Amino acid sequence: MVWPGAGASTAVAVPGVRLAPGDVLVRVELSTVCPIDVRMAQGGESAAPPLVLGHEAVGVIEAFGEGGARSSAGKKLSLGQRVVWAREVPCRHCAQCRRGDPGACVAAVRYGHERMRRGFELSGVFASHIHLRAGTAIVPVPRDAPAAVLAPANCTGALAIAALEATAETGPIAGAILVVDGADLLALTALAMAKDAGATVIARSTDAEARVRALNWGADAAAVPGAHPDSPLSLEWAIRGLARRSADHRVLALDEHGHALPRHLELAAGYLADSWHRHPFGAVVAEPLPLAQVDRAVALAATPDAPLRVAVTP
Ligand SMILES: [Zn+2]
Ligand SMILES: [Zn+2]
Known part of the structure; x- marks a missing residue:
């Protein structure tokens, strides 16, 4: 679903996705609408539309670029594996990245923020699939944890x-x-x-x-x-x-625009997969709306009495 910057989002087909070595195509199981998405849709965050919004999701690996890919912990990933992933990918080439400070990368790919371009159309999670670029921290998650609990792992978690x-x-x-x-x-x-x-x-x-x-x-x-x-x-x-x-x-200094490292995502995914029995993480996420109604989902998330997360499912 492509957000044009103003007005209604439109469904776009992306045939023939080309995956570079290290890239991973993930079928989105469920995504959640973050306050950052709401502000982007309202023009309150810098963005260069048209783009696919959304960065919080859980999904299943559907294809690999040549050579396959590994999890953030270095384990070989497999088709059909359920995963979460980092909301941004450091470039690995800028001065900050080379200095070993990828959190300060000046050229990171940020899912849900990237202007749509040929070869990288599936750059947000309000979509049936997302194209994860090589270098994205990917973390396997268990099957039994609710998707609504896992989706925000890469952001709030x-x-x-x-x-x-x-x-x-x-x-x-x-x-x-x-x-x-x-x-x-x-x-x-x-x-x-x-x-x-x-x-x-x-x-x-x-x-x-x-x-x-x-x-x-x-x-x-x-x-x-x-x-x-x-x-x-x-x-x-x-x-x-x-x-x-x-x-x-x-x-506690909380910053929703802060940078998280792969180990933070690993710990968050592990924590959420384990703690949803003890804490009402699932209860603060609304019943998912279909992807075709993503504009409604974002509008709903902007209302004062909205649940903490509105969910979207393809
Ligand atoms: Zn978020
Ligand atoms: Zn960089």
Whole structure:
């Protein structure tokens, strides 16, 4: 489904996809609409249409370029394997990539953001298939985990892992008091991971509904940013209420535009495949809409009462 930049998306057939060595063609099983897709459709993110939107998905390997491909962990991938993949691919040639800092690559291919061009039409996941370029971190996932839980692994999942890893560099997570801002899927994913890692979590939001949602996801307390320290809604009050000797707390830095490394995706996929029994990851994703209704799905995701993720299935 090609998004023209304004107006309705149109279905386009892409016959004869050519896969270069290392490329992988994946049949999309299910994709989810990220807030980034919503803002792109609204003109709030830089984009050069026409393009295929969407970067969060799970799918099944349907074809390989010459020589096959390997997972991010170096294992040979096979046809029919169920996988998730990184939302961007570093170029491997720019100064940042050569310096060993692919997260800062200035020429990365970003799925769901690439202007449609001959030979790389299937560049987003709001499509029946996606053309994964050589060098994309690909991670096999188990069959039994729900697709709706796995689809955001490369975005909110990997970014939450990266945020926790950065926080762990300043001290242990287990036993710490962590403040998580907001209650979108990225924040709730980080909240669940932090709780499972043994942290005490305070959710902070100006939105009462978001605070309730975070508490339902296992936050130990909730607070309103900027509330007076004597107010029961303040962070200070929440920390006192936790009756802890130490009031040290750290704020988890979440950035939906951040960069995740292959190991973050591997850890996120493993975490989601294992934790959906314990946390309501599946419940925050709406019943999927058919791919032909992708515009409706993006519009629905933009409404204030939207579920945290609207899903699309070919
Ligand atoms: Zn996303
Ligand atoms: Zn690069």
